[in-house]
Amino acid sequence: MRPGLGRCAGCRNFRNDADSILLAFPGLSAMGSVGADVRAGDGLCSLHGVYLSFSDRCAQFSATARPEGEARFEEELSRGYGFSGAAAQPTVSPSGK
């Protein structure tokens, strides 16, 4: 792994809030749930048009307005129980709320 690459969780092109997922995946709620554990924070990359893990890395990483996100991610991941979601909030939700 190239350590310099940014995590998707802290990237402005990454969206994993419920609104974005429900908008992109119609019918998900019929026999699934946007809040289920199996989703594990996966989200959509608007740059590459893929659905991927929040912990993926990318050379086109573009930090969100909250640069502390990446640092907190690394810190909490190293403590062994995952990432604090607050740092990964999208700056603007797709519905404009």
Added chain:
Amino acid sequence: MSEQNPTIVAGDHPQTPSGWRELFRKEDWWSVWLGLAVVVIAYVLFVNRQNFGWIAVAPTKWGTFSELGSQLATNAGRYIAQFAVFLVVLTGVTSLLGYKPREFVPSFVLVYVLSGAVFVAGAWSQAQRYNLEPPLLALFIGLVLSNAFHLPKSLDAGFRVEFYIKLGIVLLGATLPFTLILWAGPVAILQAGIVSVLTFSVIYFTGRKLGLEAPFAATLGAGGAVCGVSAAIAVAGAVRARKEHPPIAITLVVFWAIVFVFALPLVSRQLHLPAGQGGAWIGTSEFADAAGLAAAQSYGELAGPVTGISGSASQALASYTLIKVIGRDVWIGIWAFVLAAISVTRWEKDETGRRPEAKQIWWRFPKFVIGFLAASLLVTFAVRHFSLAEYNRMVKPGLAGPITALRTWAFTFSFLSIGLSTRLREFASAKGRPFWAFSAGVIVNVIVGYILSVWVFGHYWANLAP
């Protein structure tokens, strides 16, 4: 988008696995806390020679409208109290999950009233004669309402298919002896493992042969082999599927799940399968937990002298749950991890050097299973000194009965919610190659599932003793 999804407060929802806070911010964990709270309260009351049967009310058999009217009038206070408890508790929990109470409350009123109507129809003395099986009826009513009428999107807040079904499964654990899980669990894992690997392989390789991209074929394969929509979404994220592909997998899973929710009980009935075998077949070949439970519960309720189907409703539910939950659902994290590893080493070697993280096995683990096992363990331990006669005389009416009644309500909320949230016009188109690849797996799945459930392991499932 002409109409927003207004059910979740954007930005207030947990975005990624977030340590201990997950315990109070995810629906999986809340199904565990609520389910176990019910079990503990039921047990505390039971040891004090009391129970909450008063509030765990449901319509009983009726033959004429006057009988029904007097039954409902007599129990009106109990229904009002039950509704109030459900409303307060579920509104509180769903608000913590990010749903707005002002949207959840009217939606839940609709779900509760319709569930009551389904219960009433199912309790009619002629219901079996007219095939009015409550789970299928609930699903059918929901489908008609959501597709024939334009229900406001805000009502989606109360159509929590997965939350209700997870809560119901945790409560189901309380009536399933832990010894049974230990005894039949390995058989369930073996049977489900065989069918899952085979189904995934057929869908994946057929898809590749038809020219589908590897991540897309894997997403379809997981949807057909593991746990439906949940698996498709989990694997899509793990293998970096294109964003257009998960909606196609969702459409195919939901389409075949709805076909099978009606077809599998019907075919099982024609073949006169014992209830336990029917439940096992449904658990092996249905795709989604909620749809499969609707089918298994429907088939189990057919058991009896009228239809000539041997076994009991609890056998069908037990065999279904063992195969679906223990045999398939719990392995989703492993599937995602393995496919992520294959993805980064075989499918996208030129990418950025990402590597799969073993932690995702836990992140993706369906935590409600912990509640299911804990509830089973708790009750099994608590009643270990009772003889069978004492169990039937004291434990069944005092402890198991009220829990079962609340469980049935939770399942009915879920079955209705499936129909109410399945708006066929909103689904992505899924024709051509993806359809044929997925359907090839469906055919293999249903045939091999039947052979294993009836011929190979049939004696286990037919003689299950929950």
